[in-house]
Amino acid sequence: MTSATRSLTLELYAVAIILAGSLYCLPAAKAGVVYRLDQTHASAGETIVVRAILFNDTQNELNWVPPKNLVLQWRSETGQAIRSLAYLDTAPSQAHVPVNNFVQSAWRAVVPKGVEGLQAVNIEGQPALLALDTSPLEKSPVAGTPANVPVVDAGAARTGQQRDPALPDNVVAATGASVRSGPAVAQQTTSAPPSAFDTFRNSLSPYEPIYFDVGTKGGANARFQLSFKYRLFTPADPENPAFIDHMYLGYTQTSLWDLAGNSSPFVDTTYNPSLFWHADALWQNEDKKWLLGLSTGIEHKSNGKGGTDSRSLNDGFVEPQFNYRLDGGSTLTFAPRIKAYFGTSQNPDYAGYTGHVDWKLRWAQDNGLVLTGLYRQGSQGHATQIEAAWPLRRTFLNMNGYLHVQYFNGYGETLLGYNQKYDSQIRVGLSLVP
Known part of the structure; x- marks a missing residue:
């Protein structure tokens, strides 16, 4: 040698x-549950899906049993509140979540009678606030209306100006978005093929x-x-x-x-x-x-x-x-x-x-x-x-x-x-x- x-x-x-x-060992992080709605629009009497994703970023495996029911709070712009239940899609069972892995569960709920317009939906006991437009889609000012406005440079308004200025067209075009208007929330957009x-x-x-x-x-x-x-x-x-x-x-x-x-x-x-x-x-x-x-x-x-x-x-x-x-x-x-x-x-x-x-x-x-x-x-x-x-x-x-x-x-x-x-x-x- x-x-x-x-x-x-x-x-x-x-x-x-x-x-x-x-x-x-690195210090342990804290796992959390993220909630979302599968829909952006649904009218009274229709069924929506509430989905929860638990990501385990701790140092150890987690065991999690999703609750059989969630209590939903529906709140309108005027402050009117309605409470209803969401029901777990499957029978409750313990999920083993390895480190750096996730598990998801889904609940189904019917939009209650009496809710109107844009609703803030809260899962009771959770710091989550979700949005659902319950207006008729063809008349909805939120989910059914295109955004026929330019993309602004948020925070760039000078003293005395009431609105932020629009971003240059080339900056917006580089993101793949339309320069002059955006689709309605409920409208499905197609992504470019890989x-x-x-x-x-x-x-x-x-x-x-x-x-x-x-x-x-x-x-x-x-x-x-x-x-x-x-x-x-x-x-x-x-x-x-x-x-x-x-x-x-x-x-x-x-x-x-x-x-x-x-x-x-x-x-x-x-x-x-x-x-x-x-x-x-x-x-x-x-x-x-x-x-x-x-x-x-x-x-x-x-x-x-x-x-x-x-x-x-x-x-x-x-x-x-x-x-x-x-x-x-x-x-x-x-x-x-x-x-x-x-x-x-x-x-x-x-x-x-x-x-x-x-x-x-x-x-x-x-x-x-x-x-x-x-x-x-x-x-x-x-x-x-x-x-x-x-x-x-x-x-x-x-x-x-x-x-x-x-x-x-x-x-x-x-x-x-x-x-x-x-x-x-x-x-x-x-x-x-x-």
Whole structure:
């Protein structure tokens, strides 16, 4: 090992030790409920929907039971008040809300007789004031009338002026709004179709873990992985996707890099494209603690080399994902990937060293520690991989990503050396997706 490489390795370990010694919890925030009306206009006798969204931005999981009824106060411009009930859409049940997640509930209410004009609607006991226009739509001065006026520069009126001046046309046009008039509140406006880049970005998501780790056993070396999946079809109804909407293209690339050798060569790289069907939640129980997901498809692996160093194989796989929400805000996942190999003429004994099942176990705290384990058992060898990740936002660095530690022992760390046993190796680095 060169002195420069040794120095770089020591610096990386020093950073890792500093990170590990600086973990702390951020102060807890306070979760809150936001209410809104699904409609802007409804007349007496018509049904409206009151929707509540609870966002959990605390440090722990929340349990929330929406009330069966809400008391609504209807107040007119003259101060006349009417009280009525809103009824929960579904039977009340406790919702488990992970950190940085949300849950929503809906209640239905009939607009009472006697309300007229613009109504301020309050959910009794909540600091929320909502607006609903109850006038006949064709005569409504609020919800049914276009705003045939320019956009003003609010607060820019000079002393003596009764109104704020209009903004320049180019400033208003840059927002995508009409310069001279705006639509009525009740009128549906159409948004511009997403750009090609937006469509691509919205269809792309993480797949396998993404990390870059450095170790020193046998000389300075690095192991890193990139992985993503691309959704092939955009659901017409996101809440009720069709079967074909669950189809994905996946790609994972894993490399072992010799940092100590002359010219720092790559030992081997595995290129792993795949086509699969995936659903996060095929089934869940009533209290939403148990959740079953599924992935199934085909994949190809190759190291892109020729001659005696060439390695490639294909497999079809089925991977059920059993998830259990634990009290305290964490999830335990057991996801065995069962594989059937085909097209392995270059390395027919591959399954003997890696087996037909990837036994995967994962425990993840919400906004906290993530532990994962992988075990493979073949007739001629086995492999064990254990990983730990801690969010760097919860360290003094306050940065994105995770401090990542990976342990590996056994066969199959590279496709080139699938039949060679690797001694225990510990690497430390950065993970973007643990």
